Structures are given as C-alpha cells and as structure tokens.
Amino acid sequence: MISDNLLTKLNEQITHEFYSAHYYLAMAAYFMKEDLDGFANFFIVQAEEERFHAMKFFGFINDQGREAVITGFKDPKRDFKSAEEIFSLALEHEKLVTSLINDLMSLAQEEKHYPSISFLQWFIDEQVEEEAGMNKLLSKVQRVGEKGHGILMLDKELAARTFTPAAE
Ligand code: FEO
Numbered sequence: 001m002i003s004d005n006l007l008t009k010l011n012e013q014i015t016h017e018f019y020s021a022h023y024y025l026a027m028a029a030y031f032m033k034e035d036l037d038g039f040a041n042f043f044i045v046q047a048e049e050e051r052f053h054a055m056k057f058f059g060f061i062n063d064q065g066r067e068a069v070i071t072g073f074k075d076p077k078r079d080f081k082s083a084e085e086i087f088s089l090a091l092e093h094e095k096l097v098t099s100l101i102n103d104l105m106s107l108a109q110e111e112k113h114y115p116s117i118s119f120l121q122w123f124i125d126e127q128v129e130e131e132a133g134m135n136k137l138l139s140k141v142q143r144v145g146e147k148g149h150g151i152l153m154l155d156k157e158l159a160a161r162t163f164t165p166a167a168e
Contacts, residue, residue, distance in 0.1 A: 002064050003111055009104055010061055010116070011069040016100055017054035021047040023076040023093060030080040036151070038159030039083065042137075046090075048163040053123070060119050082146055087138035094134050098127040 002010070028043035061068040080086050101123045108116035137158075144150025 002061075002066055002113060002116065006104075006107055006111055006113060006116060007061065007066050009107060010057055011071075013100060013104060014054050014057045014061075014068060015071050015073055016097060017050050017057065019073045019076070020093065020097065021050035021054070022073070024050060024090070026076040026078050027080065027086050027090065029078070030086065031083075036083070036155045038155035038157065042158040042161050045161045045163045052163075052165050053126070056119075056122075060116075064115065083141045083151070084138070084146065087134060087141050091131065091134040091138055094127065094130045098131060101127055 024043045024047040028040045028047065031037070031040035031043065058068045077089070080089075101120065105117065105120045105124060108120055140154055141151075144154055
C-alpha cells in the first residue's frame, strides 16, 4: 500500500507533468508566431509527451488502489525573446523535473515501496533522454544563431518529429 506521504508526492508529479505540457505549448506558440513551424512542432510533440508522462502517474496511482488528484497550476511564462532563451529554459525545466523524479525515487526507496521503485525507474531513464535532447538542441541553436540558413535547416529537421509513446 502506498503511504499517504508518497501518494501526495506522486499526485504532485501529475501536476508537474501537466504543467510541463502547458509550458512547452507556450514555447510552441512563440515559434508559431515567428513562423518557425518545425520548432513549434517539436514543442507540441514535447507537450504530448508530458501529457503521456502525467497519465502514466495517473494510471499507476489508480492501479495501486488510490485516487489520483487533479489540480490547477500557475500560468506558464510567455513573452519569450529567442530560440536560445527557450532551449535554455527548457533544459533548466527538465533539470528541475529530474530532481523531482530523483526525490520521488528516494522516498520510494526509503519506504521500500517496490512497485513505485520499479515504476519510477522508467522516469529516471526518461529524464536522461529529456535532458540530453534539450542540451543538444540548445547547442545547435547556439551554433547556427537566430537568423539565416542554419535556423531554417534546423526548423526543417524539427518538423519531422512525431509523438511515439516510449515502450514500457
Ligand atoms: Fe516529463 Fe520532460 O519530463
């Protein structure tokens, strides 16, 4: 049985993941406004991934016989200034999510709740990918700059991203 303390933290993670989806949609809106539809597509797909993450927590809590709690959250930032700013913020955000997942894993281990440990391992691995992906794109954007041919090539590359839920 999941303790009330662990349940509260797992439920909070649902909110963090839905907030991440909103944050990335706000970033997609900036790129749409800038006519960089490939970058916008990247963040729309990223938002779908975050919703998928939230639903994994939702499903796990229900599978454990407890009730998932859906709450609201603050407005995400808007008024972004550049692609570089956005990827810096996205990387910073993924690092925050990594620390939240790590804290959840520590709590599950403290409580010796093995189903949660097994469930959370997927997210530990996922966060390695999430941070690496944002880091790579931040480097690429810094290399090509905000204007010119390079950014359009990158936009074309990012237009190809599609949402494929990761395997269990
Ligand atoms: Fe749900 Fe991007 O971490």
